Amino acid sequence: MGRLLLLAGMKNFILYCTVAFGLGCYEGFSQDARVRIDTDVVLSVKEVFHLIESQTDYEFIYRPALLEGASPVKIARGEMRTGDLLDKILAPEYFSYEFYNNTIIVREKEGISGVTTAAQTVDIRGTVTDSKGNPLPGVTVLVKGGENGVVTDFDGNYHIEFVAGGGLSFSFMGFTPREVVVEAGSSVIDVQLEESVTALEEVVLASTGYQTISRERATGAFVSVAKEQLEKPASSVAERLVGVVPGLQSTVGAYGLVNFRVRGQSSLLADAQPLVVYDGFPVEGGLESINPNDVESITVLKDAAAASIWGAKSANGVIVVTSKQSKQGKLRVSVSSFVKTSGKLDLGYVNPIATGAEVIDYEQKGFDTDLFGGGSNPLPPAMFIVYPQSLAVTAMNEARLGRITPEDRDATLARLRGLNNQKQIRDYLLETPITQQYNVAVSGGGEHIANTLSILLEDRKTFFKGDEQERVLINYKNQTDLKDWLTFDFSGMLGYEKVKTNGVDLNFIHDLQPYDMLVNADGSLTDMSYLHYYMPNMEAFVPMDKFPYPDWSYNPISEIRNRDRTLTGLNSRFQAGLTFKMLEGLMFSPRIQYELFNTRGRSYYVEESFTVRNYINTTSRWNQDYDTSPVANIPKGGFLAQSKIRVRAYSFRNQLSFDRTLGEKHNINFIAGSEISDRVREFTQNPLAYGYNEKTRTIVESLTPSDKLVDWGGNSFRIPTAHGFQYDTDRYFSLYGNLGYTFDDRYTVTGSYRTDASNLISDDPEYRYSPFWSVGLGWQLGREGFMDKREWIDRLNLRLTYGYNGNVDKSTSFLPLININAEPDLYTGENTAGISDYGNPTLRWERTRTVNWGLDFSFFGRKLYGTLDLYDRKSTDLIALQSIPSVHGTDRQKLNSATMSNRGFEISLGTVLPIKGEDIVWSGSVNYSYNNNKITELYKNFYFASELSQGVTEAYVKGYDASTLWSYRYAGMVNTGTVSAPHLLPSFYGPDNEKFSFQNLPPGDGRQYLFDQGTRVAPRTLGLISSLKVYDFDFSFIITARFGHVFRRHGFNYHPMGDGNVTHVNKRYREVLDSDPSEVVPVPVDAEGQYFMWGEFTPYLDYLTVNASHIRFREISLGYSLPKNVRAKLGVYTLRFFAQANHVGGIFFNDYGEDPEYPMGNLKPQPVFTFGLDFSF
Template sequence: MRKHLFLSVMLGLCAFSGMTVYPTPAMATVTQSPTIKVRGQIVDEQGEPMPGATVRVKGGQGGTITDLDGNFQLEVPGNAILLISYVGFKEREVAVRNRAIIDTIQLQADDQMLEQVVVVGYGTQKKSDLTGSVAVVDAEALKQTSNSNISTMLEGKVSGVQVTSDGQPGADPTVRIRGVGSFGSTSPLYVIDGVPMGTSIRDFSSNDIETIQVLKDASAAAIYGSRAANGVIIITTKRGQKDQPLKVDYNGYFGMDYIPKGVYDVMDADQYSQYIGQACANSNTPLPSGYKLNSETGKYHFQDDTNTNWFDEVFKTGIRQNHNVNLSGGGAHNTYNIALDYFNQKGTLEGAGPNYERYTARVNNSMDTKFIKFQTSLVYSHSDQDNMGLSNASEYVQGLYGDVTNILRGTLLMQPTIKAYDSSTWVLDNLVGIANNFNYDAYGYGVYYDTIHGDISASNPLLVNNLLQRNTRVDRFVGTGSADVDIFNMFGFNSKNHKLNYKINLSYSKTFCKDFTWIPAWVQSNRVYLSKSNERLTKGSRIYSDALIENVLTYDGTIGKHHINVVAGQSYEEENTDLLTGWGINFTEPYFLQLQNAANTYSESYEYKHAILSYIGRINYNYDDRYLLSATVRRDGSSRLTRSIRWGTFPSVSVGWRFDKESFFPFNPDVVNMFKVRASYGELGNENIGEYMYQAVMSRNNMTYNFNGNVVTGSAVSTFVDNNLAWEKKKTYNVGIDLALFRNRLEFTAEWYKNTSEDLLYAVPVPEQAGVSNTTVTMNAASMNNSGFEFSATYRNRDHDFKYEVSANLSTLRNRVTSLGFGTDSYISGSYITKVGQEIGQFYGWVYEGIARTQEDLDNHATQEGAQIGDCLYKDVNNDGKVDSEDQVVLGSGMPKINFGLNARFEYKRFDLSIATFGALNYHVSDDIYNSLNSCYGWGNKEVGMLEANRFSEDGSTYLSNVPRTYVTNSASLGWNDLFSSRKIQNAAYWKIANVELGYNFPDKWFGKYVSDVRFYVSAQNLHTFTGYHGYNVDYAGGTFTPGYNFCSYPTARTFMCGVHFTF
């Protein structure tokens, strides 16, 4: 059904576009003459063939590209003129003169390659004229990247950009540009074909991408004002070319996903039996009946031969595939591009999820008249995501063990002595009357106790992931259009040196989301896993709409050595959000999963509106290609703020100096092709702060009043708010140097930056005497800054059969919180602390000093109440003679100080090889699963190394193990070994081989005249990570206040793929 809907919508898009998708008849300027078939070869200055060069007829229709040997063949009029072009080389005209074979055509390298046009906000600039911090992602690298998500294409490609994600199908990566700039959202703004698309672009196909630019400082991003505080990523999608016949490209791949084994070395049944026997003995806890002590061998064993490898039971091989068809072309006055894309990824867990499927269709059209250029883009995307049964501990379902509801955690902590199946059913082995044995341990965690196994550490992950269903379906429609009017030309003022254009941009998008969650009862025989009273169906609907209109006036003029570009405009955007959720409890069997069939139903709904009105202005000035100046201002008015402070003004200025253009430039211009110094300052705002936060909430709950003896229900303010809530503000400073050497073969950029964020929203405590329900109020109270250096370099060599390109980038980051407001010095949450003068969200706990081997160790150490031989010892930081909560200190940072990327692409004749790597240094990670598997407390499975625990000398006076003693129950005398300390964080420095792709380009003659550019490739993703870290996803970012905390993130798979590309 969905496939039929997809095709129907695609046909509708083509019809609705209002523009023909076929080339219009060419208005050729050449005199018609008999056509001939002409052949030739394109080479560079060294005589090397140039594959991929474009050959087309000047002023007419028709064109082709050269094959891998630089050869082309084209049917043209005998008196035609050919235009030959190639990126980085000067365009050349060649007259045919009725020749069937043209001598070798040589192209000359364009020393003005720096004149490459870069897309910036509301316009374009020559790369050599940029004065702000703008990174351009290599277009060739994008073509050889097989990623389903656009954001992941940036991994390791751009200095100062950190991309992290877990491996769950359909997951949205976390993208941070130059660190954390806010306590709230840190995602950048995405702009696609000039239209802001918010902070998530998961629904779009990466195959549609033509170019990507990243705006990192305020001088580059200020044109987007309050939406650009976290940086801007500008994406341009593919469009057809004029005078090009219909071209059909297919690109597809098939891959298999594997979760690497052995990351955690967990115990088997025999090892676990030994461990649990020793732990019970240490705790003076009776041994569960399923475990026996062999008096002859002194070893423990389980009552039967159950030895479940839960990892093998739960994980499977995942499958992914992607198919993309692209039709493009154009006539003399129009172009078209139609793209159809299908992506499917079956996850690596047995059960209902996670899986992700997406259909995408895009139609891009353009049409020129004498004075006006029209462009339209229509996009439809449908995605279907099956989520894991449960993914985190906050999704607690009564009747399931709430401490380890995460599937991954449950898989690794489940005892190997419990069977996964019993009579083809997922069970927890022999748990009689399990519902009656649900209790809470000393920490308040829910546990099941079974006389055979002891406390059960998890609900059966196979049962949970098959029983519980969670699904999200998303349909997204985006339509954009623009009309660009050449005003001077329209009124007969034709000048190459002066242009005045008016452009109107229109955009409308609507997204429909449907959420479905089903938690059925699970009762089998006398085992109650989930009772009818907890059975739950939840259905939700989320509708988001966004409308945008922009009016932009652009003047571009040159007078002598002076060049000026002026942009002035207005923008209005309106967003609407409509949320509806209903849920029902206790259904009658057979199940008909509609809410009206529940015994009890509930519902709630919300509606939000948001609008922003903006005025923009920018001036770019260039004198003699030497002195560069750019000034921008944007004024935004946002409905998210109260009327008195609704408007914010955000200016920026940047300057540049082309030192290489000076007469006194001391270096050889053939060696140093560009030497540019630039600096910028700018201010940005952040209005991504939530809706109606400045408005107090009225409540009718338990609000009663006595009027003349009559009790009536009324309303009262239940929460306290700050009515003067204002913009978060960001000031950026940037200094950079750009070099191009050896005829632009080597490009190098170095930058220093400092970003200061002020008036950050922060939850300030509310005094109890205020008499309101909220304990905190959000205010503009905090500030912090990020600073660092960025370096990037690219070297290209395309002179011979062996061609290569190597690029590297490195960035540093220093984060400091400078204020938490109202005299607050620190904010502590569990094992994290945010402290003024230090980084946000550092690890906080005790300093581990080793194990007490003897009584003498305990006597000579600061007092640890109840500690015994074999327990952990911690540093007495404040030297008061005892270890307590006052001795907790900062243990380390989860925020990488250095990020780097190293990428390479090689070509030898018909073979090509690309390698993408990235990494990070100087930070730590706390991995929840690793810490649980090495915890000294609890009944769950452990790593094999924990078997070393509990070894004493024969007289018991000396502890011999390097692992603290273990126990299964908690008490004051046993709790020292599980405190959060430096023992529970790991050095997470890593270098990841993210992608290796090997391709072969077949000769066109093998496939006839209708098929060309056939390329077959194989690739490996997430091939290997060099690190000392024990756990999955070493690059997982964590939260804003909890960086480096990896709570059971879905493992990123190792993927092996094969694919093919060809053109009709």
């Protein structure tokens, strides 16, 4: 019902837009439609056509071969009417054009008289088409040897009279001319022309967020993502960047969230994600807050010259996203939709548990011989009710206690051995992921106003039943010419998101034994309360029926049904600006952005849920006398937890820009401005509401702070009733400037400067106003005179840049910070606080110095093109945990004390090969990146072995890669007993190769005996993109590869047994049983009371580290566009069907079949298949 209402609302909305946009004050397809040029640029005629098509509703009819040899045109920054722009570029080339509704027909200027008047004539009619049968308007039909002729009309038809026995010639731009002899008696001659295409070089514009610069004038390292990649179906913008940008390494999470790293790691503790800029401003929510269908271009800024204009926020790189421009002209509607689905989780991979028989064998061995610590002692009758055990161990223990017979135990174990819950988990807990997305975009306007409105609707179900997401994004963009010298632009975004997380998670599934069944044979739910309690003791010694809720049963399926955990977000973003055209090339632009993001969390548990029943029962007061009835401390009824996060942010900018070519050879591009920004984040946590009634929206009674209460086990507690609050504010003030000078379109010098001040940095001006700057040189070597004879060189450009970027760690402060606890101390009743940071009085920006050498090239008409960049990055003043004298109250403190380097290179090669004109075209590109990371300065005088092996933030070590993987070297079994009474324990090598058992740690620093097995982050990455267009079909694929790194594979978990410690045996148990103890740690053969210690070492042994190199088939895409003549009959501009497959598979260079990015036991994306269409009218 809700979806029907939504669809009805969309229809009404489109109708409204049709009226609102259609009644605008515009002149249809007038030549007065304006085109905006962001910077002085040299474009080919074809590129100007593309520019006009992108900003208006015009479409051109022409063939590229007509433009062969046409001179590039210099176009100044500003706005021009379409007709004036066409006059400028076409008149010097002897072309003419004609407006036909929304179509512009371009043809050669010919001396054509309309009609021949010979005495003896024949009347010839016909149709001229291309090789696919599409009619060709504008074809010149001439009488051979004469000057008379006609031109085909819009449907490709022609009519001519001339002397019989003569010939006709047919010529059209982009096609091979054809001659036809007209025999006597002929009346109809249909002609088909063959296409002839010459590829033109692509013009790339780079946007820094503050300005747009042509590639020829840019000295920095940047990558613009291809338009074809941006048009692929995706739920987020980030998905379209994976594998296509050299130097941009991505990690795709199981739920589709993508993390990026630009040219290695440049910070130790601060945020390492690149800055996301949308339409000129950094934005809240990152790429996930942007409608991927509204994106016009994406530029990744990688070096100092490209990114330093963003100052203290740019050390991790900058991703600049530009939305599609508002359009003038009549109403146009674009619609797209797709459905994306994949299979359920592969339980054998994400939950690699042993078979039921293997689990019971392991449990039996541990229980009978006390191999695994604490399992053999009978559980005391009354004290261990809260210590659950598995069904198998419970049967073993009940037999030992004499409550059941050995025969009953053996029957129970035999039954459990034959059970397998994998199918029930798939059927009742797992969901088939599916995403449905609908997009509608409406554009139109008048001579002085342009509008675009878009709506995205998305529904998504994820891996677990009860988890789902809804998203709505509405974007509006307007540009209005108030005067010839004044333009106003406005954009707004309204986003709504609803996320439900009622399902279980992977950790819950990991905790299930293979014989833990969810439903009975008759379909009824099983009682799985044994997961929380030792039920035989509960039933024997606890008056369960006397508690507030006599029902103690538990089942995850019913729990999913009895809770509503929802996050709701209502987000908005508004941008507005004015552009004053003061003088030729000089503009002043004040702009503002305001964002308001509201997220509300609401978790409601109905009274029937186990969460409610269990908490109220276990917090009841009871004297542990079976005949005494417990007294509830908390009122019965549902639970309601609520929280709220509010983020308010604004940025205000004044910018003066100048872009002008003086004389014939001097181009100056300059911007200068000031910017202030303020961001406030507020978090509020309401106390849990007990006794809540969802229907009446009331609670039974309000709870107030109380004295200590006593629960059913005699433990003291207080009912939390205090609100939790958190308030953060970030304020920045910035001054910036950028200057570029180009001489004779060959030599370019650039420079940028920015200073940032922030409340996050020390108030000492020496540190607060640290500048960030860059300089760059560019040389268009291919335009030198001595290169003129090398016609195979299209472009050859050398670049050199040097400069500084910045970063900030928001987790520390230049003043000491304390956290005030919301609740008073349980025993003293006093309010307490703790020191969260001791303060860094010289806190300053992290700085990254980058040197970049670059080469851009294009050869043989873009049949081979690419870039090569070499870089050296040095990050200084990095925040790190540094050792300090303990007299300060701590022995470690976050200080600006570390230095790190990243050195590497990136190469990108591409080609465009027309195989048969524009009908069959193959294009491809390959990018390869190498990065070497090293911490060059860091003072820390001592490392615990656990810090290094577990890889926490304290594991950074001077002289090593920041992502180094540290391991214990396994030394086989060592005898810790005597010759007559041996006690064999696994061991590892300590200092001087001395063997230490798993029960002992060597004295001293962990660096003395742990060793580095390599980096966890691939230093070498590769991306391959290939596309093939065959008439109206297009096919493409993306392959990514990573080499030179390592990861820890899945190993046996050596799970101990004990009170409340249920054993979970994974599938590597068989490997342990079949392996040599000198190579793989075995299961103990004697009683081992310290078995729990083994888990401190076994996950971090060297033999678990394997090669992480792999090749991944990231994407395969297939599309079909209806031919133009069919679209014309249907009354649509475009109509395209597409299918796409992602996460198709990979080749993994390890012997265990594990995916290094998603190791066994972790969530792993399944192959995803997408089907959809898009059309416009």
